[in-house]
Amino acid sequence: MRSIGGVLLVALSAIAVAAAGVVCDDNTGRVIDIQAESAGLYGTLPVEVGLLPELKLLDLRHNNLTGSLPSVVLQALETLHLDDNAFTSIPLGFLSNTRVLGDFTIDNNSGSLNAWKLPSVLGHLSALNVFDANNARVTGTLTSFLGNNSAFPNLLQFAVPNNLLSGNVPETFASETLVYLDLSYNNLDGAVDFITKLPNLRYLRLDHNGFTGPLPDLSMHRNLQLISLDHNRFNRTRAGVAGPAPGAPLGDTDGQPLPGSAAGVRELRPERRRRRSHRRELLPTGEGPLRQPRRHIPRHSGGLQVPRKHGGELEGETPCAGWLGVYCDRTSGAVVGVNVCRLGLNGTIAPTFGDLSSLQALLLAGNNITEDIPASISQLPSLRVIDMADNALQGTIPAFHRDVVVWARGNPNLTVPSISPPLR
Template sequence: MSTTVHRQGCTTTVKRRQECRLLRALLLTCCGLAAAAAGRRSDADAVADLARSLAKPPSTWTTAGGDPCSFEGISCSSSGRVIAIDLAGMGLAGTLPPSLSSLPALESLQLGGNALSGAVPPLRARSLTSLSLDGNAFTSLPKDFPLGMPTLRHLSMDNLPLAPWPFPHAIAGAAAPPSAPSPPPTPPTLRLSRNALTRVVPAALGKIASLREISLSNNFLQGPVPQFAAGVAADVVDGNCFCLDEPGACNAQVSTLLQAAEGFGYPFYLARAWRGNDPCSGDWLGTVCDSSGSVSMIYLQHAELSGTISPAIADLVDLERLVLAGNNLTGEIPESLTKLTKLELLKLK
């Protein structure tokens, strides 16, 4: 009798376990469906925000919600998530809403050939592979651009009226600060012409095996011309401020002065004025040379400089006067300047 009862108890326990597993599966399914529905609602809200931000959205778009998968230029996955927005060449005006960053499944954003303006919002879609902003009127980019897009393969943003800004180290795969996310791999297609870029192009850019096409022409880039592998379609020399017209090391004094410019944050007016390979040519703003062709004086007083004084200035061994007063420089005076045996005047205030 006791054996029979025990078997019945086992049978009951097994049934309960099966019922629990079935209930958990149902709960997981319900939660998954609810999450998917919430995701689709979030995508619809973001697209509705975009419609409201455009001066005249495409005719199939509504600003009151609706299914974005039925809108012109929008593609969705089988689960109904927005994966592509293609509004290129539609003559659209308006701005981009911050809610674009809440499209986590977005793979492609094509906005070239419009008249969109204002700031480009942070784009945090981890699956974004293609981004085109060409020919719009955007005035600023996210501070950490293009961090947050680790799968980006094609970046095209030619001809934007941006304020002068330094070439982003993140694009060249340089190390990010410890507190920042790791930089994404450099996209194989990279178009940054006519963007008022300053800075010396990181040498690491020319060593990236995945790079296939790059355009950097008509900016204010300085230093040596970057060199790329034979298979890379490169348009980088025209309209820039490189020291030479082809790859090769700059004059040693030029390299030192560009390190000084780096300390100052590569200000735009120095990018325009410090060009070529001879700082004694008379065209280099604020520099004076002695009869032997050595930089002997640097006058950049009240020049609206910020940043720091580069220790590399000590490499200008014949420097006699360094005048940087009336600027907004921070940090310490480099100890290396004590090695300048000919220095007669150092004016910082």
């Protein structure tokens, strides 16, 4: 373990030879990068860091740094990663001196961190691409931060889930570049008409808030791949349900229909929400689980199953022929999404889900699924999202690839190893 507390020499170039992760400019000898992810650092971050005029990258993720962040952040800084530490406070005006900051992440700093508000003066952050503050004690409203539709002309990702934010999302919030928006698990309310001003969204999470009103028409959102709107107070809309475009698995809308029927999307019939049953009602084996039910989901002795293959072909009906919760690529016919959230399912997850090499999203939240998570699922090459929250899973979460979003809250007997990606 190494401490960075105390006095840090202004001329950090002098320790570049001895300090792994410190990179200096070949010509000036000045520090340009500090890459100290998972370096075993502890103590406080010295204010002298703010005296490095050419520092472009500061990566301190996955350490045990404490205390307050420096009030001065360098104007040349382009990338700042502070995730998974134990900082206690963020000074007022933090980030106010940055001019070219592109990526800022401070996920998972909630343990000792005092609540803090997003900066309100933002005209200087025109280069911002990524702003991630998941589980970071962010409070206040989004009015100032997102209210200026010209403040972030290059913003691609804005993720502030699991925080203390409240109030409305401003009607003036608009972005032609934003593809990833996660506002889940806050206390936000009001209408969600702002979605229509984000035409290039691919990933949208607004679940576990207090949003109200009707859902806007999403027919023009042709790039949308995942949407989660459950645990809000939306009004019912017309009966049509627009499914995902080819290759785009739909997320959980908590039983709310999605208005609009974009060209190329598949019309689905809304299913009645089912009460959770204490009986072992399992999805059918052999024919695959997720078959479109008439009145109920049949009971079988197996767990959540996938279709059996014979000679390289699926037995029985194709899973793309109206099976509940199955989404397929229209060109290849491959299963790309499975969404059986909140259907009152019992049983286990079959290891043969690991055979679905094109699967991108596996959404199982809000059921009564038990036992272990098969390791085969963690090796799926195309998987990007798995939602297992609010079940009765146990054992240890297998090591998923770092780019997989894993949601597993609400499984008290499930162990999360340090090698797993951050959970939502």
